[in-house]
Structures are given as C-alpha cells and as structure tokens.
Amino acid sequence: MTARPAARVRADACPGALQTHAAADGALARVRVPGGLLTGDRLRALAAAARELGDGALELTSRGNVQLRGLADGAGTELGERLAAAGLLPSAPHERVRNVLASALTGRVGGHLDVRPWVRALDAGICADPALTALPGRYLATLDDGRGDVAGLGGDVGLLALPAAEVALTLAGTDSGLRVHPDHAVPVALAATRAFLDERAAQGGTAWRLGELDDGPRRVVERISSTGERHLVGVDRSRGPEAPRPGHGQRLGTTGGRHVAAVSPGGRRCDDGLVALVAVVPLGRLAAEQADLLAGLADEVQLTPWRSVVVPDLPDDSAAARLTDAGLVLDPGSAWSRVTACAGRPGCAKSLADVRADAARAVVGGTLPAGGARQHWAGCERRCGRPRGEVVDVVATGTGYRVGWS
Ligand code: SF4
Known part of the structure; x- marks a missing residue:
C-alpha cells in the first residue's frame, strides 16, 4: 500500500487570476484554461495583458494553464476586467478550481x-x-x-x-x-x-x-x-484497479495496456485531411509576439501539459516555417522538447540560480547533463513544475547543480 501524505494543516494557496501570488518579480497570476483550449481572440487577450500589464510573456504550466508574471501593484483589477471581458473568467468564485x-x-x-x-x-x-x-x-x-x-x-x-x-x-x-x-x-x-x-x-x-x-x-x-x-x-x-503509467498514459480496461507517448512536436495529418502543427514552447515561456502569431493561424489552439501548443485545422504545413522562425520548436529530436525548468531567479526568491538562463545555455551549447535525457531544472529542492514520470532532476545547490534521478 502506498504511504499517505501527512494530513494538511492549511488550505491550499494556489494562485489564481484574481488571487495572485507575490513573487520576487511582482505579482503572478494563473489563468485556468480548461482543456488547454483557447480561441484566437482569448489568446490575443492574454498576449496583450502580458505585454501591457506583465513581463511580456505567458508561462505555460504542466496543467495546460497560463501564468502572467511581473504584474505591477494594482494591475490585478485591470487584469481581472480584461479576462472577464474575454470570457476567461466565467465564474470569479470558481476561478482557481477549473483545472x-x-x-x-x-x-x-x-x-x-x-x-x-x-x-x-x-x-x-x-x-x-x-x-x-x-x-x-x-x-x-x-x-x-x-x-x-x-x-x-x-x-x-x-x-x-x-x-x-x-x-x-x-x-x-x-x-x-x-x-x-x-x-x-x-x-x-x-x-x-x-x-x-x-x-x-x-x-x-x-x-x-x-x-x-x-x-x-x-x-x-x-x-x-x-x-x-x-x-x-x-x-x-x-x-482494475490498474494505474496508468505517469507521463505516458495507459489504456485502462483494454487488452495489453498499450503505452503511448505524449504528443510530440511536428505536423499531423488529421482525420478531416487538415493539418495540425504541434510546437514546443522552449522552457514554457511564450512571448506575447509568439502568442499573437499562433492566434492569427487558427481559430482555436490547444495548450498541452508538455508546454507545447497544438495549432490545428491548417490547410497544409506551410506555417511551420513561421513558427520555427519565431522561436517555437517543431523538430521532434530537438533538446528543447526534453528540457523543462522552474521560474528560478529573478522570479523566485527561493531560487539559488537563474535556472532558465543556465538551462537555455546548456541546450544551445549542447552541454545538457545526463546525456541530454528528459530533465527538469530547478532553483531549489521543491522542483516546481516538474513533469511526471521518468525525469532527471537538475537542482541548483548554490555552488552548481546536482544531477540525478529521483
Ligand atoms: S523550485 Fe524552488 S526556486 Fe524553483 S520556482 Fe519552485 S520554489 Fe522557486
């Protein structure tokens, strides 16, 4: 039997769009996006909010949600009004629980x-x-x-x-x-x-x-x-009970329990003959300009828990070059598809390093540890945003990084 965690002594304090978190780089707002499904108009509204109220980027989370960082004091009210106008806040009292x-x-x-x-x-x-x-x-x-x-x-x-x-x-x-x-x-x-x-x-x-x-x-x-x-x-x-394999998924109740990989980047020919492009967002930071580009390509995009974006219903794959030029990744073999990172410095006061900058340097320089295996970089032992499944932990220690499986 699996050990049960110790009983909680306080209610959770997960941030929301209205109940923001005071981070080291300003307020942080998390906007729930059920199913990761965003119309182009809503994605544009988020991009504008990130540009005009935050630090200019949207962070994709492991639950297909979106975060805005670096919000100035008092920006929360305007953000709430913008989200509500865009249809992203259908019920303010439920805003944190629509995961x-x-x-x-x-x-x-x-x-x-x-x-x-x-x-x-x-x-x-x-x-x-x-x-x-x-x-x-x-x-x-x-x-x-x-x-x-x-x-x-x-x-x-x-x-x-x-x-x-x-x-x-x-x-x-x-x-x-x-x-x-x-x-x-x-x-x-x-x-x-x-x-x-x-x-x-x-x-x-x-x-x-x-x-x-x-x-x-x-x-x-x-x-x-x-x-x-x-x-x-x-x-x-x-x-059953038959537990799905974390990070891969398993068909329950069918013969063989076939394992399937999470969606990988690249193009897919869909059942209706149209094309869907799947693009990884490096380290989950989607610049407002990238978001605007995505919003202009499709009526609806889907954010995935693997910090990628599905752009469906395209007549062909000619948009792939534009996405690549904008810094998104469609190459299934790219190291970017295997690396995630927490916020790190300067956004998190607990962080012992600027993990995103260090991880990006390692990707670009071809110096990822553990032979470039699937890995999560974190500024401290909490390892926020760590994907489920088999992942190498690369954790800042103050004097470097500890690398290991856990
Ligand atoms: S893992 Fe640590 S450093 Fe990174 S965001 Fe979480 S608390 Fe901050």
Whole structure:
C-alpha cells in the first residue's frame, strides 16, 4: 500500500487570476484554461495583458494553464476586467478550481471520441455549483479520449474513453472499476468531485488531493454508488484497479495496456485531411509576439501539459516555417522538447540560480547533463513544475547543480 501524505494543516494557496501570488518579480497570476483550449481572440487577450500589464510573456504550466508574471501593484483589477471581458473568467468564485486536462489533438486525430464537449460541460457544471468553490486549487480533472496521454497525469477525477461507447472513471489516477456511457460521463465526474468534498468533510482536515484522503478512491466510489447514481452502467472490478503509467498514459480496461507517448512536436495529418502543427514552447515561456502569431493561424489552439501548443485545422504545413522562425520548436529530436525548468531567479526568491538562463545555455551549447535525457531544472529542492514520470532532476545547490534521478 502506498504511504499517505501527512494530513494538511492549511488550505491550499494556489494562485489564481484574481488571487495572485507575490513573487520576487511582482505579482503572478494563473489563468485556468480548461482543456488547454483557447480561441484566437482569448489568446490575443492574454498576449496583450502580458505585454501591457506583465513581463511580456505567458508561462505555460504542466496543467495546460497560463501564468502572467511581473504584474505591477494594482494591475490585478485591470487584469481581472480584461479576462472577464474575454470570457476567461466565467465564474470569479470558481476561478482557481477549473483545472481540466484534455487529450491533445482530441477530435482531430486519434482517440475514441472528441472530449472537447466534455471539457465545456464539466467546466460549466463546476461553475454552476456554488459548493464546488470549496475545491482546492490543486484539484485536477483529466479527460482522456482513449489515447492514454492525460489519464496518467495524476488527476483526482478522470474520464477515460474505452472502445464500444464506454468510459472508465479514474480516481486519484487509478481505475475505479466504474463504467459509464459517454453521454453520462460528465455528470458522474461531477458526482465524484462532490463526493471528494463530502468525504473530506467527513474525515476532517483540508486535503488538497483525493489521494490524501484515507482510502479516498474507494470511499468516493461508495458515496457515488450509495446515492444511486443512475448513470452508472455497470461495475467491473475484475479490470482494475490498474494505474496508468505517469507521463505516458495507459489504456485502462483494454487488452495489453498499450503505452503511448505524449504528443510530440511536428505536423499531423488529421482525420478531416487538415493539418495540425504541434510546437514546443522552449522552457514554457511564450512571448506575447509568439502568442499573437499562433492566434492569427487558427481559430482555436490547444495548450498541452508538455508546454507545447497544438495549432490545428491548417490547410497544409506551410506555417511551420513561421513558427520555427519565431522561436517555437517543431523538430521532434530537438533538446528543447526534453528540457523543462522552474521560474528560478529573478522570479523566485527561493531560487539559488537563474535556472532558465543556465538551462537555455546548456541546450544551445549542447552541454545538457545526463546525456541530454528528459530533465527538469530547478532553483531549489521543491522542483516546481516538474513533469511526471521518468525525469532527471537538475537542482541548483548554490555552488552548481546536482544531477540525478529521483
Ligand atoms: S523550485 Fe524552488 S526556486 Fe524553483 S520556482 Fe519552485 S520554489 Fe522557486
């Protein structure tokens, strides 16, 4: 049995768009982007806010969200007004709890179904329920169309499409054994989310994640089942629990548990004959000018948890050169696709180094440690933003960097 973390003694303090964090380089705002899905207009609005109120760039997070840094004192009010006008703040009281990951390229190529309608319905369901404002800012939902790319990313509640119009409910990253029809999947995910809060209240404390509760997944299943959740279409515990592999994803309930890689950069021919480009954003910092370029290419882009951007619905791949010229990376073999970094200096007062500058120098100079393996650079042992899965840690010590697997 996996050891449970010590009980939380305080509520989480995850930043939001309105509840900003005081960083060393000014206020930091985190804007939730359910499913990573952004219309061109919304991306333009974010780019303008970064340019006019922040440090000129958008930071992509490991949950497909966006951060603005370096906000001046008093800029928070204007930022909130701009986000609301752009439709990026549908419910101010829920702004920190709309953490929803969706399969990259869903509805375009691969997967058993298009989970974008799930994204919209789940987000609307969260925002419509005042009780769900009590969710922690770290609570995460994963909506996986069956390709297995986000099911393994540690969601508290997750939907994983299976063949034959069936969906698995995952809880704390493991298969709950519950199956539901796709049309009823979102109400079940919302029921599981409410059950998390009910179980947390029953156990006391301020758990931030479902996995922190005593026997959390099983008790959530019991709560859903005991309320007579009418959408459940069968409980098949013979298939699970079967944990998805972090960072890669695993199909639950299918034979073989085939592993699939997270979306890699480059171009994809989609089912409708159009092309989707996947571009890595080096170290997750998307300059406002780069964001404007992306917004001009497609009506909707998708941010991924791997600090990349999907630009879909293109007639061909001729835009690839423009993205590359702008500093985005489409080469699947590029070292940029294997390197992530925390904010480091000067943005974080805890940092012992300017890790982004050091990591960038190592990429450009071809001197990445560990033979250039997938790695995360951090300014201290907290290792913020570390991707899940097998990653080499490159941690500042004050006198250099400690390199090692953990
Ligand atoms: S890992 Fe440490 S240095 Fe980096 S952002 Fe987090 S707290 Fe700051």
